[in-house]
Amino acid sequence: MKYLLLIYSAAGADVADQCVFDDWVAYDRALKDAGVWVSGHALSDLTTATTVQVGADGARSVTDGPFAETREVLGGYDIIDVPDLDAALEWAARCPGSRGGGAVVVRPVAEF
């Protein structure tokens, strides 16, 4: 079963600041060595984000942001394929992003 791990960092802090870069490299390697990694990326800074909305009339609205109004900022994600939620939670707990005020939100990928 596939799970999306959404890696949030505390607003204002850079993901790279919170943990040693080597921790991320080690985590990535562990995911791949275990054969559970499907895909994943770190995201660029939130200041580079752009929001697109299309209204009922088809009018497109493009705005800068959103900026960090919430306490935590999405800094990256991984999709993993593991047998059950306990295994996914275990990987989330091993993620460097779950430490130092950060959080990892685990979402099962819907199966149709």
Added chain:
Amino acid sequence: MGERRTTASVGASVEALFREEHGRLLASLARRFGDLDLAEEVASEAVEAALRHWPVDGVPTRPGAWLLTTARRRAVDRLRRDRTYATRLALLQVEADRAGRSGADDDPELPDERLELFFTCAHPALPADARAALTLRYLAGLSTTEVARAFLVPVATMAQRLVRTKRKIIQARIPLRVPGAGELPHRLPGVLQVIYSIFTEGYAASSGPQVQRRDLAEEAIRLARILRRLLPAEREIAGLLGLMLLVHARRDARTGPDGGIRMLDEQDRSRWDRAMITEGRDLVLVALTGGPPGPYGVQAAIAALHDEAPDLDGTDWPQIVALYDVLVTLTPSPVVALNRAVAVAMRDGPHAGLVLLDALAGDPRLHGHHPFPAARAELLSRLGRHADAAAAYREALDLVGTEPERTYLRQRLRAVESRSCVD
């Protein structure tokens, strides 16, 4: 099915038996088919079948195995009929074969897989308010209506809560498994917390007309007994069971003939259940020996000291304070600190207790917690500060949920008010 015994009053015994077997049946089915929904449906169908057949044919010699076999056949039938389930059945067969057992045979052994179900129902990924409900529904075998009544919510609300929770278990694939040795120390407290919350809900209902609902407290004790049989080496389970027995032993003395609440100092101690106290005390010994004590073991030891005392003055307060000192280090919480302050007041006098209580006053976690102003009121009243005591009783009255507790606080308020008029 072999030899059968026939009973005149099969109906009643079937009901009692099913309640006992329900958790075991459900755990076994859920594990075998990996589908809690399906497990629940075929478990009910098996019971319906039993209620139809047993009064006519007699109760089978191994009723649990009969129920499991019947439910399993129904599940397999259903899976065969349902096309979307067909592939899953094939998968299950493959998995079962790989695990070295056949998925659809008439296994004569009835495995006890309730421990797995305990951990699933108390899984930290589930909403806290649903864990106790789920445990009562699946492990204690209560109906949705009974669970709703237990938590004083409408049946529809409870049904929806259970459905939502079950959906999360299935869709997020929360497994039916016992955590490994490394995880157990983190996961077991969650299971114990669920059982204890059922007990405290039964003991002092958070709202409503009754101060104690014994059936709920007894369900919690029953669940702890099952858990203790399943994990006999875990001393905190002994601690929890001991604590609940030692508190429940006072149930008959806790309310007066008028239904009003009786505090520890007003209880007729001859009405305490001695047999239950003895059993609880033996469990305290188990909980406190052979390693560092856990929070339930320590709380059970405190309850045992109360149960052994002839009266309030004859209570070993220095020992109780010492145990609270341990408890504060194990589970630092303002509520524990509050109870410790009350014990210190008994040992060293109301002023010493009040100093400790006032130091806790700023803690936001105590806001809205009625025992805090109630305890302050009690100590102020003992110090003769009746007007301050009355104000604190009024504060507690604004926060308290159950009617008997409200009545009790009103009585105390009237008493200090009359004295403050005389002052």
